[in-house]
Amino acid sequence: MQQVPQSGDLKQLPGAGCPPIGLYPDRAGQWEGTTLGWGLPSPLSTRLLRLDHFLISIPTAVCGSDSTPEGLVGPKGDTGETGVTGVEGPRGFPGTPGRKGEPGESAYVHRSAFSVGLESRITVPNVPIRFTKIFYNLQNHYDGTTGKFHCNIPGLYYFSYHITVYLKDVKVSLYKKDKAMLFTYDQYQEKNVDQASGSVLLHLEVGDQVWLQVYGDGDSYGIYADNVNDSTFTGFLLYHDTN
């Protein structure tokens, strides 16, 4: 049988670090909670009084481990305003060096170029024209004895020729591996000097040969040559093959 508390009884509720809370029975013999001046704020006192009998059954709600009574969880509040951007922090330490990179392409520079001129008149058709005036042929990929360029580096090549035409028509073909790739035909005008030219990009493999020669069996030997008026033949490697 539960003992009816008497007015003036003082009970201490359990709880670590909990300040004592006095419980007084009211006149009806019911427990009524209030603080006894142990430093708890006045709103808490009011709250406890309002809880009335409920205090006895849940003493931990009155006095938790942090000595603060816990109420029911309220609804989540609104999101607060964004705070002011903080002050920039101090500069960090240098990072560790990265890994060594992969080996690059060979530094070897692929070079192949020639530029030659005509020194003597052409008299025979359908054979390579021999340009014997050498403007540039450092790699010796052009052979002045045959008039042919020999490919030593596979890749894309640019070829061009500029021909002075005098007294007769000119029919010239640029050959690659015994096949005519370009045809240039110029009709000579009486009492005049004409020009004929051609250029092309060709992909060559090692061993391929490129040259110029007069085509047809007609009277087409008008390619002019002397010491000052040059008919020229030029070629150079534009890109070498990478695979």
Ligand SMILES: [Ca+2]
């Ligand atoms: Ca003409």
